Amino acid sequence: MVKYPTGSLAAFQGQVAKKHHKIPTEINFSDRGMTLEQQINESNQYYLEKGIAVVHKKPTPIQIVKVDYPKRSRAVIREAYFRQASTTDYNGVYQGYYLDFEAKETKNKTNFPLKNFHEHQIIHLEQCLAQSGICFAMIGFTSLRRYFALPAGIVITAWKGSNKSSLSLTEIISAAVELKPGFQPTLPYLIAVDKFIKDRKN
């Protein structure tokens, strides 16, 4: 795994190792030090293998400029650039429902800064909601090891509002479904999806 937007893999591994060293013993270890993205990817793999849902992370969009075709070897991209995505990171299908979500982590312990969401993600979530998709944000408070599935409507309204720069943990607790990291799946987010579907029907 390459953590391209922020630096080398080596630097990132160091960061994780340092974090582990500091973890107080009373904290729940069931997320096994994985990033939120890793937890979601593992959960998607589990859901896929069990025939429960088909959700994939979208590849990072890349603008390819130069490709070498060495003889007797596979093509090598020699010049390329990261492009701006036009969607969220995850989508898929579950029992006929279209799922669409973005995953975001914060080290903050009391609130979630809204600047973590980019305009294209907000617009995409709005567009998918207008087509009756099940849309939400997976919010990870990494320092607290607490994870939430927050309906996209809450994120969109807060992001567009001029009067706040973050959602407090208290607000998120009251509006979201909290997800308890487990073993299989790592992050059982379809429990939240089931609730969103039920809420919609009522």
Next chain:
Amino acid sequence: MVKYPTGSLAAFQGQVAKKHHKIPTEINFSDRGMTLEQQINESNQYYLEKGIAVVHKKPTPIQIVKVDYPKRSRAVIREAYFRQASTTDYNGVYQGYYLDFEAKETKNKTNFPLKNFHEHQIIHLEQCLAQSGICFAMIGFTSLRRYFALPAGIVITAWKGSNKSSLSLTEIISAAVELKPGFQPTLPYLIAVDKFIKDRKN
């Protein structure tokens, strides 16, 4: 646009120019010489702007090995490789329905070779069908300038069957919805989706 799997952009442009030169005058020009992919992308843009559906092409998955971070300039990918995709190229949401499809062209005039579909695409279409997605293949007979939306079930059955290596144009005509290229959208494939949804309800 870079046509990375088959060669350089220059080579591809030459090919297109040559093709144009040969087009007999009696043929329908409404696809304006676009590839099937270009037609679908334009149609998706139209559907998105009009608030009709949200469908995007997935980026090509890339394994990034080396990234340079030049000072005062954006990151440059210096070594990367094409990875095998695990899904089809297109998915999205339309009136609450999950859409998933793969687009394939052939120059063949009488049948569509099934080897154009890769195993991972067939598996993914099966997985999405099992979750009640609206799944199909967009088949373009480029020499004939005829386009079809073929239900995924037909493709999967034919691909898995050991007794045939292609679907005949006649078989496709009888099982698919033919799409007439137009102006807006370029390829009005939601007409076929509407029919698939109606068929499912009956």
